Amino acid sequence: MSALTMHWEKCIAESAKPAYLMIPDLIEEALQSGRLQARDRLPALRDLANALRLNYTTVARGYNEARKRGLIDTKAGSGTFVRGRAPSMPLRGGTGAEMTMNNPPEPASMAARLRESAAQLMGAADPYTLLRYQDFGGTPADRAVATRWLKRLVPACRPETVLITPGIHSALVALLSQLARPGQPICVDTLAYPGIKAIAAQLGVHLQALPGDEDGPLPTAFELLCKSQKPCAFYCNPTIQNPGTRTVPQARRELLADVALRYSVPIIEDDAYGMLPPNGPDAFATLAPELTYYVTGLSKCFGAGLRIALIHAPTPRQTQRLAGTLRATTVMASPFNTLLATAWIQDGTVDDMLKALRAENVARQAIAREVLGERRFEADPNGFHLWLPIPAASAWTPSELALHLRSRSIGAVSSVAFSTDGNPPDAIRLCLGGPGDRDEIEESLRIVVDTLDDPHHLHSAML
Template identity: 50%
Template structure:
């Protein structure tokens, strides 16, 4: 008999918790102690009910709870078997290994951090009392001339033709997307977006009453053929795409695909919104869509993915002065203005080179973390950009990503199921895993080891309870 019925009955009598929950605890304990082995058969529901002197329904609920926790599985013709031990992660301060929000890593560069803190103080103190009150007032819509100059300097590594006269300061990429889509589209009209996209796109579209036409992705980026088909058959008002280190798939659009997208947009006069949230992470970027379709492209780059999400600041490079004024009006209507305090700090960091130094440190740390990810996830087909800080982990076709993510969270690892990103309601079985944020390398390695062990299992985690 694979279970110690006497010990189980004693524990069930002594514990005040519901018997079905205690059954799951006892199974977990016996696996931990080595008394239950992987693939070992457990008694049938009826037999176990007799052994434990419980009713059939309680035992059925106990097995269902153990199944929900990923401890056991049921197979037709075999019965109920032990799945085995999946190592959990120790919880720290009541939290788990947080790999959901896509944040850059926090490099251990104390001297640089201290320097940036000092420069932030200098930026806020500049001009004495007058400077303080200057930052407390309403600013020019789209940012001060100094902030726009700094923005152009920041963007120039990836957009060589960028000038301050084309640049506006915004309160994060999301805020600029909201402003641009509200400017280009009316309720009921259509924009194209990738079939897997930044989740905020769905929120913006729903808020504005705009329809999203999803375009499939392949190894080169968003489908040019499907984009052209949409342009032919629908009155497309814009294409929103994420060409570099795509969120969530990590794919970067090929140069040939960029040229095809730019050519189609030009032939059909469809504006392009180039969401380049991750582009600054790439040390050798490909030409932007802005450079290939300069009269139609709104190029957006934020600081959230290159320095830190708390800055909530972005730059948008517009096609021409007339459209810059329209964009400034849309930003004013939807977000009023970006924070002058944030703009003052970031401008100072860009001017002194500290922003670039931190970006370099983030790239280096991201590279080290990607090496860890390859060690544990390469055999599972994970995709990642070597300079990025997230990974796209495919699952087997019969695995439910939401159930897998739920199981992982229960084990101490939080990641995001593909359903969060879908715009066509048909997400592939996959997970997005953030390798950055406040999590250290040791906790990251533990999380990757846990995920690898779950992916090694022969059957889906958290199969539906019977």
């Protein structure tokens, strides 16, 4: 390890990044370059501290960060070992059961209709019109159609407060870029969409986790933070939350909205799954319309490849300000995708797809209940992911379990990916939409059960 630690010492000395955050970066870099291999033993804390000319506490924090990322594992009495990265899996269409990315199922009953509809739309369109730059945020006609769609959940929205963008993720980049202020936190749940974590890290924005209960973030904690340090925004994923599947009930939404209103804290309502339930609580955009930026899209109704998201801002002026930020980062949504989305909204294809998707979700959740049996897990019957706690008596950690399942061609995501408070629960998220059919769902879940029941898997090869 001497040559490697000399390299690490040089990198740490030349970087402005805190040393404890550099250590996991350097471990990951060494894995990618082949300087470290899975199961390699790392130096003891005191030895590495001496080699890197750092204090013991800094190296201990560095190892802890690496452990959170799933890069290393420490066995009492044995030392610290490289865990390694999971082998790659095809995202879709290969032999693996992709339960990592939160893709919706693909109802077989809709395939022919979607194919025929898309062909007709493309055949009737002027190809050169679709290849040109378009009005940013959608044409007036496109925005009118999008508004009719949004009114199901945000009845007060108008075309002048709506923008069409290429995916929810790009909308969140623009919103954080516009709302975030140096030194001010953005309030989030203790478990959150990994994309918001990545965006915040890229922009240097601090995410402040709010403690919560089974109904969501605690209003008292939110108010306490508002009093002690004015947050830039409150980010929430209130319907079929990713990853925990919880829907924040009406009463809790009203209390949280009241705090935001009293302290004038903008709300970013990421309602990616909002269209899946046939009905539900009021959106924050209805409870606090003057503060809420409401974001939804068609990725969780049709598929991630459609990349069409809709944003409703509080006022036309704020919509135009947001349009300027979005223009700088995304230019415009794909005219091809916008054509498909607006046409499918108008001709009822979206409604039929939603019905088929809900039916498929219910069927897949029923399979999950049967296979998982008495095991505790969280799910929404209209959703297509589930949250599976790991029993306290299990020898598995979430990262080890996710890594091992991937070695068996089952994609799963460790709770570490979602944690915003540095204290992830022992659980994994499984997407029921990725596997191609119901038989594959059943087979995949039986492998998960088998893995949990047989701790000898913990010592089998992972790479």
